[in-house]
Amino acid sequence: MTLEPQMSRSSRDETRFVRNKLIEFNAKHIPEDIQTRYEEINLTLKNDAGQVIGGLLSVLCWNWVEVDILWIDQSYRGKGYGSQLLGEIEQIAKDKGCAFIQLNTFTFQAPDFYEKYGYEVIGVIDDAPRGFKHYYYKKNI
Numbered sequence: 001m002t003l004e005p006q007m008s009r010s011s012r013d014e015t016r017f018v019r020n021k022l023i024e025f026n027a028k029h030i031p032e033d034i035q036t037r038y039e040e041i042n043l044t045l046k047n048d049a050g051q052v053i054g055g056l057l058s059v060l061c062w063n064w065v066e067v068d069i070l071w072i073d074q075s076y077r078g079k080g081y082g083s084q085l086l087g088e089i090e091q092i093a094k095d096k097g098c099a100f101i102q103l104n105t106f107t108f109q110a111p112d113f114y115e116k117y118g119y120e121v122i123g124v125i126d127d128a129p130r131g132f133k134h135y136y137y138k139k140n141i
Helices: 011-026 081-093 110-115
Strands: 038-046 052-059 064-072 100-106 120-126 134-139
Touching: 038 081, 052 134, 064 081, 081 100, 100 110, 110 120, 110 134
Parallel strands: 064 100
Antiparallel strands: 038 052, 052 064, 100 134, 120 134
16 A cells, blocks of 8 residues: 655755755766866955945856855945956856856846846746846856
8 A cells, every 4th residue: 555645844854865866866967077066155245344245145056156146235336346246256157167157136136237247138037026027147158
């Protein structure tokens, strides 16, 4: 007698198990020289007082870098700090032999900023969140 599978919220160990199973599956399909390439690359920007006024959180995965978050404190925006962070992650990605950078943003965040630096829209989800668009960008490097 076979029982029907039961769904529940995952524990940390179960989450790790599922993630590792997908990694194991992916490894069978990914070129061997990049299989283990996974590295968090996080940058922080501080003012003279040592306070964090901006940062960029990203992950190098196989042959690209995925920028998860780029944030600059409101009082420091428009002064080139976001450009510095973006330029730095692009240089790091180049130095590590990556082919491209991908990232996402919303209508109310910074689509014009990324387009100014050569990022191209590769996808858009309308009404996410309601009344806005969710943009996905890619830049070959």
